[in-house]
Amino acid sequence: MLQAAMKPCVCQERHQPRQIVLTGGPGAGKTAILELIRLFFCEHVRTLPEAAGIVFGGRFPRSARPDLRQAAQRAIFHVQRELESTVQADNLAVVLCDRGTVDCSAYWLGEGDLFAAVGTTREAELARYAAVIHLRTPTSAIAYNRDNPLRIESMEEAALIDARIATQWEGHPRRFFVEPTEDFLSKASHTLKLLRDEVPECCRQHVKTFLWDGEAAATAHG
Numbered sequence: 612m613l614q615a616a617m618k619p620c621v622c623q624e625r626h627q628p629r630q631i632v633l634t635g636g637p638g639a640g641k642t643a644i645l646e647l648i649r650l651f652f653c654e655h656v657r658t659l660p661e662a663a664g665i666v667f668g669g670r671f672p673r674s675a676r677p678d679l680r681q682a683a684q685r686a687i688f689h690v691q692r693e694l695e696s697t698v699q700a701d702n703l704a705v706v707l708c709d710r711g712t713v714d715c716s717a718y719w720l721g722e723g724d725l726f727a728a729v730g731t732t733r734e735a736e737l738a739r740y741a742a743v744i745h746l747r748t749p750t751s752a753i754a755y756n757r758d759n760p761l762r763i764e765s766m767e768e769a770a771l772i773d774a775r776i777a778t779q780w781e782g783h784p785r786r787f788f789v790e791p792t793e794d795f796l797s798k799a800s801h802t803l804k805l806l807r808d809e810v811p812e813c814c815r816q817h818v819k820t821f822l823w824d825g826e827a828a829a830t831a832h833g
């Protein structure tokens with residue numbers, strides 16, 4: 612099934628790119644789901660790298676000190692904005708953002724707020740994205756599942772960040788939640804289904820059918 616995803620898309624349409632955000636708190640499975648998205652969607656669905664990964668991976672100071680934390684979130688905001696600008700000429704149908712500019716506000720600590728600090732508003736940033744898919748962080752009940760590597764105390768922190776992310780994206784007209792399930796495949800299937808509905812018709816036929824139907828996912832056709 613994996614090699615099937617490599618066939619190039621036949622679509623010749625001129626696309627109007629739509630920016631879609633995939634977000635969620637720690638431990639929600641975002642990274643693994645992004646891997647599947649790369650395999651199962653055509654080349655007109657492009658995933659951007661996570662801005663925080665670029666910033667911290669490049670050794671931007673990471674600290675709990677509010678002033679440093681604010682500096683990091685401003686940096687991540689600007690990297691995110693510029694990442695989005697890099698694909699505007701690529702005739703993409705969907706630009707999938709691994710978190711969006713609004714997420715920076717959820718990680719903001721201390722005085723003031725991120726949006727004012729970078730000269731924008733939350734409303735303007737919400738309007739950048741056509742849809743938001745929020746993968747919820749597992750709750751403590753599911754956390755007892757020993758497959759989950761997060762410990763209980765960090766689980767509480769993760770839940771807090773997840774709640775802050777949900778608050779920041781509040782009011783977006785097309786927001787979808789993917790609730791945590793113990794079964795990764797059903798969560799992945801739900802997410803990919805939501806994303807497929809955001810892909811224009813011209814590129815949708817090309818999407819691999821592997822994960823669409825919950826139960827069928829368990830028995831992958833070779």
Ligand SMILES: [Zn+2]
Pocket residue numbers: 622623624626655704811812813814
């Ligand atoms: Zn297309």
Ligand SMILES: [Zn+2]
Pocket residue numbers: 620621622653654655656813814817
């Ligand atoms: Zn395509």
